[in-house]
Amino acid sequence: MRVFVLTGAGVSAESGLGTFRDRDGLWARFDPSKLATPEAFAADPVAVHAFYDMRRRDALAAAPNAAHAALARLERGLAARGDALFLCTQNIDDLHERAGSRQVHHMHGESCRARCLACGAVAPWRDDMGVFVHCPTCGAARLRPHIVWFGEVPMGLDRIADELAHADLFAAIGTSGAIYPAAGLVAEARSRGTPTLEINLDPADNAGLFDDALYGPATEAVPAWVDEILGGAP
Structure with missing residues (x-):
């Protein structure tokens, strides 16, 4: 079987x-078009990183x-x-x-992984990320959350x-x-x-x-x- x-x-x-689409869900409190798309990350990576840093901290504080x-x-x-x-x-x-x-x-994707936009490496990541944090593989400061955003496959x-x-x-x-x-x-x-x-x-x-x-x-x-x-x- x-x-x-x-x-x-x-x-x-x-x-x-939190869930996403309930009356009090995540997307009732935050605009996904500004926080969960490649375009949002290109326009304001600081805000997107802050949002996913929050979600990562919340997930790590939760228990199964x-x-x-x-x-x-x-x-x-x-x-x-x-x-x-x-x-x-x-x-x-x-x-x-x-x-x-x-x-x-x-x-x-996974909130506790980071992906480098320069070299493509994916690494475990449990800390805050931010725009000035460097890739542990190539050293470039081009990390993004290893998350599938709206508009991605x-x-x-x-x-x-x-x-x-x-x-x-x-x-x-x-x-x-x-x-x-x-x-x-x-x-x-x-x-x-x-x-x-x-x-x-x-x-x-x-x-x-x-x-x-x-x-x-x-x-x-x-x-x-x-x-x-x-x-x-x-």
């Missing part, structure tokens, strides 16, 4: 990290919750019986990894497509169903006859495309679902 899990901001919300822990347990449980989990996240935090997940595909789309093509189950957890191409994965799964499940606090924008749904707080719904998949194994 191969399980494809897509996670979004809702899986980290109970760790204190029971939903993250349950998905790490799912990875271990499936592997133990010869099955596999592909965990694809839209989140840029590292809470899945800190909860114990070994293989996480960050399609929208998500990371690893070929791998995502391959994993989805071989999945026996597709589950979306804590996603808004509003950001493409991630929001279109459920339709792709359905076109292949793959069973689909939404786990969310409330129905997503694309909720009607799922075969089944489980609604409630991620810290309750995800562990219960993992118990079901693993047959109640601890």
